[in-house]
Amino acid sequence: MRRxxxxxxxxxxxxxxxxxxxxxxxxxxxxxxxxxxGPDWAAASAEELSARVRRATAADxxxxxxxxxxxxxxxxxxxxxxxxxxxxxxxxxxxxxxTRTVRRAATGQELWSGNRESWRGLLFWRGEESILxxxxxxxxxxxxxxxxxxxxxxxxxxVFHRLRTPKEVERFxxxxxxxxxxxx
Numbered sequence: 001m002r003r004x005x006x007x008x009x010x011x012x013x014x015x016x017x018x019x020x021x022x023x024x025x026x027x028x029x030x031x032x033x034x035x036x037x038g039p040d041w042a043a044a045s046a047e048e049l050s051a052r053v054r055r056a057t058a059a060d061x062x063x064x065x066x067x068x069x070x071x072x073x074x075x076x077x078x079x080x081x082x083x084x085x086x087x088x089x090x091x092x093x094x095x096x097x098x099t100r101t102v103r104r105a106a107t108g109q110e111l112w113s114g115n116r117e118s119w120r121g122l123l124f125w126r127g128e129e130s131i132l133x134x135x136x137x138x139x140x141x142x143x144x145x146x147x148x149x150x151x152x153x154x155x156x157x158x159v160f161h162r163l164r165t166p167k168e169v170e171r172f173x174x175x176x177x178x179x180x181x182x183x184x
Contacts, residue, residue, distance in 0.1 A: 002061040007067050011100065084161045
């Protein structure tokens with residue numbers, strides 16, 4: 001496990017897991033959101049994002065956090081050896097999206113390229129401007145996409161891990177962490 005793609009819907013805690021996995025494996029952490037979003041929430045074109053992803057995944061080891069298949073296709077998975085799908089239930093995704101958006105808006109936390117989340121992210125009725133709307137509406141499609149990907153013979157070179165609960169995440173990380181064993 002050297003080149004890992006961590007995927008899941010918004011609010012699944014994929015970024016948190018990817019950062020932790022990066023520490024456990026000692027591999028660089030690559031956040032696709034940081035490569036995608038420019039100042040004032042300007043989105044990179046498919047060509048720009050693909051070029052950035054190619055540079056970021058040229059190394060022998062990395063942990064890539066994010067999806068973006070609609071812009072970069074299978075670019076990350078062609079280079080990956082492992083996919084970790086963080087797949088909590090929808091209610092947990094919504095709770096995490098809500099609490100994360102409130103925290104980021106209240107603190108003015110900088111995300112990528114000087115961008116910050118605003119309170120508008122909580123306004124479900126604003127459609128795509130709302131992270132809550134996005135998390136809710138994209139959830140079923142994410143489920144279908146990754147369930148199909150796990151069965152797709154074109155992905156036979158990948159080892160899939162589907163993690164649904166915090167306990168599964170902790171067991172997964174614990175199994176990867178170096179164990180302190182007494183010498184004999």
